[in-house]
Amino acid sequence: MIERRDFLKGCLACGVTAATVSVAGTSAMAAGSFEGYPDAMGVLVDLTRCVGCRSCEAACNNEQKLPEPDLPFDDLSVFSEKRRTTEKAYTVVNEYKVADKDTLFRKIQCNHCTEPACLSSCFVNAYTKTKEGAVIYDASVCVGCRNCMIACPFNIPAYSYSSPLNPLVKKCIFCYDTRVKDGRPPACVEICPQQVMTFGRRSDLVKLGHDRIQANPGKYVDKLYGEKAVGGTSWMYLSSVDFDKVGLDGHIQNEPIISNVKDFLGFVPMVLSIWPALFTGVHLLATKNKDGHHDHEEGDHQ
Amino acid sequence: MHAVKHTMILGMTAILMMLVSNVCLGAGIPDKVSISSIQKYYDPVSFNHAAHINNLKDCGLCHHHTTGAQVTDPNCARCHKNSGAQATVSCKGCHTADPFTPEALKQQRDQQPPIYHRDKPGLKAAYHASCLGCHQKMSGPTGCQDCHKRNDGGDALFKSGKYAPKAPAKPKAAHH
Ligand code: SF4
Ligand code: SF4
Ligand code: SF4
Numbered sequence: 001m002i003e004r005r006d007f008l009k010g011c012l013a014c015g016v017t018a019a020t021v022s023v024a025g026t027s028a029m030a031a032g033s034f035e036g037y038p039d040a041m042g043v044l045v046d047l048t049r050c051v052g053c054r055s056c057e058a059a060c061n062n063e064q065k066l067p068e069p070d071l072p073f074d075d076l077s078v079f080s081e082k083r084r085t086t087e088k089a090y091t092v093v094n095e096y097k098v099a100d101k102d103t104l105f106r107k108i109q110c111n112h113c114t115e116p117a118c119l120s121s122c123f124v125n126a127y128t129k130t131k132e133g134a135v136i137y138d139a140s141v142c143v144g145c146r147n148c149m150i151a152c153p154f155n156i157p158a159y160s161y162s163s164p165l166n167p168l169v170k171k172c173i174f175c176y177d178t179r180v181k182d183g184r185p186p187a188c189v190e191i192c193p194q195q196v197m198t199f200g201r202r203s204d205l206v207k208l209g210h211d212r213i214q215a216n217p218g219k220y221v222d223k224l225y226g227e228k229a230v231g232g233t234s235w236m237y238l239s240s241v242d243f244d245k246v247g248l249d250g251h252i253q254n255e256p257i258i259s260n261v262k263d264f265l266g267f268v269p270m271v272l273s274i275w276p277a278l279f280t281g282v283h284l285l286a287t288k289n290k291d292g293h294h295d296h297e298e299g300d301h302q
Numbered sequence: 303m304h305a306v307k308h309t310m311i312l313g314m315t316a317i318l319m320m321l322v323s324n325v326c327l328g329a330g331i332p333d334k335v336s337i338s339s340i341q342k343y344y345d346p347v348s349f350n351h352a353a354h355i356n357n358l359k360d361c362g363l364c365h366h367h368t369t370g371a372q373v374t375d376p377n378c379a380r381c382h383k384n385s386g387a388q389a390t391v392s393c394k395g396c397h398t399a400d401p402f403t404p405e406a407l408k409q410q411r412d413q414q415p416p417i418y419h420r421d422k423p424g425l426k427a428a429y430h431a432s433c434l435g436c437h438q439k440m441s442g443p444t445g446c447q448d449c450h451k452r453n454d455g456g457d458a459l460f461k462s463g464k465y466a467p468k469a470p471a472k473p474k475a476a477h478h
Contacts, residue, residue, distance in 0.1 A: 051434065053446055058459050072462035074446075185402035193340075193446075194434075195427030199402040204411065208421055215377055215421075 036114040040133030041180060042202030042234040044209050045107065047246060048219065049194040052079065052093055052105035056188035056197075060091045060109075063175055063187035082247065085109065087160040090172040091188055098241045106246045107188070107196070110135060110156045110172035111226060112234035117257035118171075121151035126169065132181060133202060133234040134174035142169045153230050153249070153257055174234070202234055209238055223250075231256030331355070339399055339425055343456030347449050364432045365391055381418070397428040 058073035060066070067088050071078060079095040086092075091109035098104050112135045119127035119135065126137045127148070144167035149157045159167045175186035184190075185199040198205065209224040225243050226236035229252045237243070243250040331351070338346035355361070362371030366378060370387035373379050390396060398406055401424030410420060423431060437444050446452070457463035 049431075055460075058461070061461070062459055068467050069461055070467060072466050073460040074462045183404040189402065193426055193430045195401075195423045195431075198421075200407055201411075212421060 036202065036232060037129075037131040037133065038203070040114075040131065040202050040234060041174075041199065042112070042133055042205045042236060043186070043189060044198040044200070044205040045235060045237045046196055046198070046212070047104050047106055047237060047239040049196045050093070050105040050107065051194055052076070052095055052103075053193060054078075054093055055191045055193060056107055057089065057091055057093060059187040059191040060172070061089070063178060064090055064173075066090065083108075084158075085156055085171065086158045087170040090170070094247065096246045098245045104239070104241065104246050106237075106248075108154075108156075108247075109188070109235070110174070111154055112174055113230055113256070114232040114234070115230070115256035117151040117153060117230065118148035118157055120257070121147040123147065130176060130181075132174075132176065134176040134180055136173045136176050137169055137171070139168040139170075142167075144168065151257060153252060202236075205236060209236060212238060225250075228254040230254070337429065339394075339429075340450070341453075343452060343459055344446075344450035345453050363436065364393075368396075393428050393432075394425050397423060397425040399425045401425075401427075 054073045054076075057069075061069060061073070069088065078092075082094050083089075083092040085108060091107055093105050093107045096104050096106065112129075112133055114129075116127060116129055116135045118137075119129060123145070124141045124143055126139070126142045127135060128137070129135050144159060146157075146159065148169060149155075149159070157169050157171045160170050161167055174180050175184075175188075179186055186197075189197040189199045198208065200208070206224065206227055209227070213220045213222055213224070220238050220240055221242060223243070224236050224238065225248055226233035231254070237248065239246055333350075333352040335349040335351050336346050337349055354364075360371060361369040362373055365371065366375075367373045367382035367385055368388040368391045373382050400406060401422075410422075413419070433449065434444060436442065443449060452460065452462075458465050461467060
């Protein structure tokens with residue numbers, strides 16, 4: 001009942017937001033030209049430092065009050081497969097064989113893009129890029145269409161299926177409301193024994209990353225991953241091997257993903273504005289025959 | 303040629319070590335250091351400083367240039383080749399425990415001159431980089447709990463020990 005009402009409310013909201021999106025869509029900024037908020041924070045991740053201790057996963061679970069994991073966080077058997085982020089784990093550490101004996105570990109989480117594809121693909125405007133650099137979302141307006149899941153170049157957003165009618169997007173929020181909003185580093189950054197992650201102003205980190213490459217000749221490949229990728233990301237990476245070897249697309253486009261869909265989006269608003277109505281209609285038809293009381297009850301409450 | 307150079311360096315280090323210990327260390331060198339910076343999750347480490355001094359003989363491996371030892375890193379040597387022993391030698395004297403607070407970040411940004419020590423790790427990372435980095439190279443212990451035993455707070459965080467997940471993945475799959 002409650003879920004259904006929320007769903008209907010959600011649909012009304014989409015109708016309204018879809019209209020606003022269409023306005024915003026026509027005045028779309030020249031993609032790739034957005035330099036980002038000047039004081040936006042970021043994280044420089046140095047893959048050569050990670051020892052795969054999974055402390056960051058434990059800290060994230062604790063900070064974000066996520067459900068109990070299937071296995072303890074000190075269980076290293078998880079490295080036998082490549083995991084992705086889920087509704088229960090906003091960050092996961094994977095192990096990559098990069099040479100005969102060498103392995104590198106990479107912690108995966110939202111990269112907090114400067115021009116996020118999740119944000120531009122979301123027709124109910126659930127996502128926000130904050131001035132601190134975090135890409136956060138309002139789960140209460142999420143209709144579970146999973147557009148963002150498909151749009152994200154890093155395969156990050158996950159869904160909670162606990163309530164089938166109300167699946168909510170779940171992903172790393174840069175510890176925005178508990179920490180980064182107040183200038184404090186994220187929980188995963190703080191707990192890491194190796195300081196794999198350096199927290200700071202993104203513009204400073206770009207410089208720091210290049211300085212670190214220069215100060216250690218031969219140690220790193222000469223690239224700061226995320227400085228330019230998909231229009232820039234707040235989380236950026238240094239590696240001793242090609243990024244393809246650690247599961248990051250080394251040839252990813254430098255243009256934001258929105259450039260790919262911009263033209264397409266020009267057509268979308270019209271579809272979007274009828275879509276919610278369509279949904280509502282189908283939904284009503286589907287439920288009406290089963291239980292005619294529902295509509296009266298809804299009416300009574302409103 | 304290389305061997306000669308090596309012996310020379312060793313000899314010089316030995317002399318320096320003697321000098322250094324006569325000059326400023328002596329009674330000031332702790333035999334044991336108790337490290338308790340992450341005691342929320344781990345018991346304190348009782349670091350056997352004396353044994354490490356005996357094994358390594360080179361203070362500079364951990365203390366960089368601050369004990370007056372010859373620095374080998376060319377980046378450091380540019381300024382600290384002859385900078386001598388410093389008043390501050392302990393890890394926590396230079397490496398801050400909270401490197402990412404707004405104040406710490408501001409201090410780093412405002413430091414003068416603005417080009418040195420900008421990428422200085424925090425205290426926890428400094429310990430681990432020194433200890434673990436060396437242990438990996440010299441086959442010392444490298445497991446987390448080889449050095450610090452996790453306490454109840456740590457078990458709770460890691461959902462391990464008595465906090466381990468009760469229902470493992472298997473029985474769930476059996477329902478289908
Ligand atoms: S806490 Fe740090 S060292 Fe440990 S797995 Fe995470 S990123 Fe790697
Ligand atoms: S990494 Fe994916 S989920 Fe995160 S901001 Fe970028 S597009 Fe969005
Ligand atoms: S930034 Fe926060 S939410 Fe994101 S992975 Fe780290 S601890 Fe989790």
